[in-house]
Amino acid sequence: MGDPALSRRSFLAVSAAAGLSMTALSGCGGDSDGGSSDGTTTIEWWNISTTQPTKDVWAALAKKFEAQNPKVKVKIVQLENDAYKSKMTALTASGKLPDIFHTWGGGVLKQQVEAGLVEDLTDRTKGWGDKLVPVSKEPYLIDDKVYGIPFDIGMIGFWYNKALFKKAGISEPPATWSAFLDAVDKLKSAGVTPLALAGKEAWTGMYYWAYLAMRTAGVDALEKANQDKDFTSPGLVQAGEHLKELVELKPFQKGFLGASYSGPTGQAATVGNGKAAMELMGQWAPIVQADAGKGLGDDLGFFPFPAVEGGQGAITEVFGGGGGHALRAGAPQAAVDFLKFFASEATDVELVKKTGVLPVVPAAERAITDPNVKAVQQQLTAATGFQLYLDQAYAPALGQEVNESVAGLIAGSKSPEQVTDSITQVAKEEQ
Structure with a gap:
């Protein structure tokens, strides 16, 4: 899969060129040890949902997950698109990624995988991950292994x-x-x-x-x-x-x-x-x-x-992609459970209704009512070619x-x- 050392050096070069400070980012991402003295597991979730209503919808979903899993706490870190990309580049170079992090898949995820920093989800998501809309999963497949779970496609x-x-x-x-x-x-x-x-x-x-x-x-x-x-x-x-x-x-x-x-x-x-x-x-x-x-x-x-x-x-022929979540290598089981919760029919229906995403769970398509969302879905369904964000x-x-x-x-x-x-x-x- 390539030389992890080379991948790390590549990321370090990008970070240095961007003038990013490693010390400013220390303590961000990958610090969860999976548990505490009282048996509570804290998982850190980095995403780019900074606008409303998505920001509040996602925060409420985290609370709902915590209610269903009393021994788990979700720490949310939200950053705007460009700031997120810059900080994730720096974190990757430092070898520390958040427990759960937003990904678009493709070449960026591939470099993180080759650096040995991303959890292989192939076996840990069998059963429920297999049922998601096929095109939505493609950006997160690397060498036929699953390294991310989609929550959106478009x-x-x-x-x-x-x-x-x-x-x-x-x-x-x-x-x-x-x-x-x-x-x-x-x-x-x-x-x-x-x-x-x-x-x-x-x-x-x-x-x-x-x-x-x-x-x-x-x-x-x-x-x-x-x-x-x-x-x-x-x-x-x-x-x-x-x-x-x-x-x-x-x-x-x-x-x-x-x-x-x-x-x-x-x-x-x-x-x-x-x-x-x-x-x-x-x-x-x-x-x-x-x-x-x-x-x-x-x-x-x-x-x-x-x-x-x-x-x-x-x-x-369409250009686009979707959002997904990946896990740092060695992330606790609670992080996998959160991905399963986020990819459930109930959650996807809520995301479709409240935030306008296109469903990745086939059964959630019934929740689409907006004519423009339907128009996008129809274009995707009829697509004869697809290119991920460059x-x-x-x-x-x-x-x-x-x-x-x-x-x-x-x-x-x-x-x-x-x-x-x-x-x-x-x-x-x-x-």
């Missing part, structure tokens, strides 16, 4: 304001890239900001480049580029050229380069308050829009990323470079060719 797509589309004379969501650019022009002509973007958080811009790469070069191109350590193929350069076309239309809200995703003046709030017509985001978007802003109610709609004329990809599918340093290079293109400091050259350089360094 895809990235455009969330749009139907009233603002109507104001701009757009009768239906665009299905092609040229029609999308036309829609951007129409929205601007109508005095509407077409797109909201959290330029301060590089992962949000990466979605555009990744989808355009899939549409121009095909769904397999990104994995092939990773394997070949070469991202300079014409199709991937074209992805940047198409993104540059969009950027030159100046479609984003004023001050977008300094905007956060979930803050009160960030990307989600800008759409949720009706100040921008669209955002490219995952299945969680309506919940965050309503928490950060007012929410759009019946005016909110969803459509898949458009096809690119002449491209190798299809509109039915900053999770790839090794951490490479995923970070994809995010930062694309952010440079959006900010006007990098050309499409420079984006693919920079990514290729880091890919080769990772060998």
Whole structure:
């Protein structure tokens, strides 16, 4: 499975480059010894559910689990997306992970596994883990072994304001890239900001480049580029050229380069308050829009990323992923019990009803009532190809470079060719 020492050195290099302090993080994660003198087991649960209602729903679920397991206490640590990724990189480098931690699977989880830091759940989840929706489990399978349990599955797509589309004379969501650019022009002509973007958080811009790469070069191109350590193929350069076309239309809200995703003046709030017509985001978007802003109610709609004329990809090839939980190596049985509780039908129904996630337990599909959630599920069901988030599918340093290079293109400091050259350089360094 690779050299754990090499994996650790790779993580240390990433941490050092990010300027992360090991001492500042000491005491975080992996400190639970599984029990105390009174027989109580404390398990530490790290997640990224910082917005409402998810934050409170998850806290209530932890309390419910504690009530069912009187000798177990759940200590919750919640961090926003980027802060979480940075701290987990540092913790991995230090060799200490939390008992239970959020994971997107893919290359990041693979490096943690190869470093010997993640519990093999293959045998410990037999019976109940086998019954989950198959596609939801794929990101957490490494060498046919289970290293994570999903709680969500979904895809990235455009969330749009139907009233603002109507104001701009757009009768239906665009299905092609040229029609999308036309829609951007129409929205601007109508005095509407077409797109909201959290330029301060590089992962949000990466979605555009990744989808355009899939549409121009095909769904397999990104994995092939990773394997070949070469991202300079014409199709991937074209992805940047198409993104540059969009950027030159100046479609984003004023001050977008300094905007956060979930803050009160960030990307989600800008759409949720009706100040921008669209955002490219995952299945969680309506919940965050309503928490950060007012929410759009019946005016909110969803459509898949458009096809690119002449491209190798299809509109039915989707980009996304879900959330899951993994355990540190040697985690107590109480942590496994918590995963089983979290993956139960009762919990999944509650998550679907209250937080808008797509179910990973087949029986929980009955709880879907929101038409937009149903639209996302239908797109996923009909998908002919699937690509995991690039900053999770790839090794951490490479995923970070994809995010930062694309952010440079959006900010006007990098050309499409420079984006693919920079990514290729880091890919080769990772060998």
